[in-house]
Amino acid sequence: MWGGRFSDKPSDIMQAINVSIGFDKHMAEQDVRGSKAHADMLAMGGIITDTDNAAIQQGLDDVLGEIRAGTFPYRDEFEDIHLNIEARLSEFIGETAGRLHTARSRNDQVATDFRLWVRDQLDGFDESIAHLQRALLGQAKSHTDTLMPGFTHLQVAQPVTFGHHMLAYVEMFGRDRSRFTDCRRRMNESPLGAAALAGTPYPIDRDMTSSALGFDAPMANSLDAVSARDFALEALSCASICATHLSRLAEEIVIWTSTQFAFVSLSDKFTTGSSIMPQKRNPDAAELVRAKVGRISGALVSLTMVMKGLPLAYSKDMQEDKEPVFEAFAALSLALAAMAGMAADLTPNKANMAKAAGSAFSTATDLADWLVRELGLPFRQAHHATGEIVALAERQGKALHELSLADMQSVKPQIHDGVYDVLSAENSVASRTSYGGTAPVNVKVQAGIWRKRLAD
Ligand code: ARG
Secondary structure, three states: OOOOOOOOOOOHHHHHHHOOHHHHHHHHHHHHHHHHHHHHHHHHOOOOOHHHHHHHHHHHHHHHHHHHHOOOOOOHHHOOHHHHHHHHHHHHHHHHHHHOOOOOOHHHHHHHHHHHHHHHHHHHHHHHHHHHHHHHHHHHHHOOOOEEEEEEOOEEEEEEEHHHHHHHHHHHHHHHHHHHHHHHHHHOEEOOOOOOOOOOOOOOOHHHHHHHOOOOEEOOOHHHHHHOOHHHHHHHHHHHHHHHHHHHHHHHHHHHOOOOOOOEEOOHHHOEOOOOOOOOOEOHHHHHHHHHHHHHHHHHHHHHHHHOOOOOOOOHHHHHHHHHHHHHHHHHHHHHHHHHHHHHHOEEOHHHHHHHHOOOOOOHHHHHHHHHHHHOOOHHHHHHHHHHHHHHHHHHOOOHHHOOHHHHHHHOOOOOHHHHHHOOHHHHHHHOOOOOOOOHHHHHHHHHHHHHHHHO
16 A cells, blocks of 8 residues: 555564454444445545446445455455455455545544444443343342342341342443443544544545534544544443443352352353252353453553553554454443343242341341330430340340340330331331332332333
8 A cells, every 4th residue: 555655565573563454354344334425525525526436335335245244355464454445445446446545544544433333332232231221120020029138248237128139230230321321422523534633635524424424523623533542441431330330240149149148049041060060050150240340441451551641643552442442342242141131030039038138137227216216215325225135136046026025125124015016127128218218119119210211
C-alpha cells in the first residue's frame, strides 16, 4: 500500500509485530458497513462517480458474502482487516477499488469499525442481562415467602426470604444494564471523516455517514475522533462491574450448594462429577463464572495501561486496544449465559433454608425491638438485655423460643409471654414491611414491578 515511498520489504519480525488480521478480522462486517456508507457519501458529494460507487457497492457486497460464508481469504501480508478488504475488493473490481480510500484514513476507519463493533455488543449485553434477570425473577416469584437466613460477615444475621435475595440481584443487574445504556449513548458518535487526524479538503458530508451508520452525530474534533478510546474503556468498566456482580452470585451458589449449607441444588446440567471421587457433584459453572471477572477486569487494566500517556493523535499502540475488549466481551457473554442457565436450574431446599433461618439466634433483633415496643426501653438497653438472654440460651443449648418465660424474666422481669410471637423466622420476615424490606408482601409487589419492566 505504501510501495511508492519504500523499496525494501519489511523484515519478518516487523511483519510479526505489526500484523493484526488474526484478531481484527472480527470487525470485518463493521468494516464493510463503514466502507459502503463512505462510498455512498463520496458519490453523493460528486467526489467519486455513481458508476464507480455502483462497482464499489457490488464489490463490497461480494466481499461481505465471502465473510459470511467463511470463505474470505484473510492474509497476513495485508496486515489488518482494512487492507485485507481493500485488497480483496480490488481483486473483484480492479483499480476502481483504489477510489474508496479517498477522504479517509485507516485511523478514522478503525475508530469507526471498533465503535460499531462495541455498540453491537452492548446491544447484545442488554438482552442477555435481561434474560438473566428474567431467570432470577422466576425464582423470586416462586419463593416470595421461602425463608432463608440473611447474612452479614457470612454469619447468620436476620431471616430474609429467598425471593428478596433473588431480587437484590435483579436490581444490581438492572443497574448494569443502565450503565451499558449510558455508555452506548455517550459513544454513539461517528469518527468517520476525521481522516488521518486533521480532517480533509474534500467536500464530504459527515452527517450523512454518521446517520447511515446509526450514529447520533459526527464527532466534533478530528484529533479526538481518531485518538479517543474512552468508549472502549467505559464499556470494559461496565463489563467489569457486571462481572463483579456475577462473581458474587456465583460465589453464593458455590456456598449454597456445599453439603454444609445445602440451601440449593443444581441439576446434572450445571454440575460435574469427579474422576476419582464417585460421590462428588461440583458447581464448576458457578466457579468459572466467579473466575471470569479476572479476565474482564484484567482487560480494563490492560487497555488503560495502553492508553495512558499516549500523545494525540493516532499511535500504533492503539492497535492493542482490540484483543482485551474481544476477550473480555466473549467472557462476559458466556458468563451471563451460564448464570442465566444456573439461575433457572437451581432448586432451593426449603426445609434446610428455613431451619437455618431460625438458627443462631437470628431473631434476637426482633426480641430487642419487642422490648423497645412493649416495655418502652431505649434501644441500647434493649440490645444489652437481649444480649444477656442470648448468652443464657447459649449456656442452656437452646434457641430463643425454647427459653422458659422464667428464664427471660430473670433478665427483665417485665417480659410477658407475648414475646414468643416475635421469635419465629416467619414472623420476623413478615414484620419487615418497611419500603425495601424483606416481608413477603413487599417481595410480591417488587416481583410484580419487575415482571412488568422485564416484559418489554
Ligand atoms: N490496524 C490498525 C489499528 O488497529 C489500523 C490503523 C492503522 N493506522 C496507521 N496509521 N497505521 O490500529
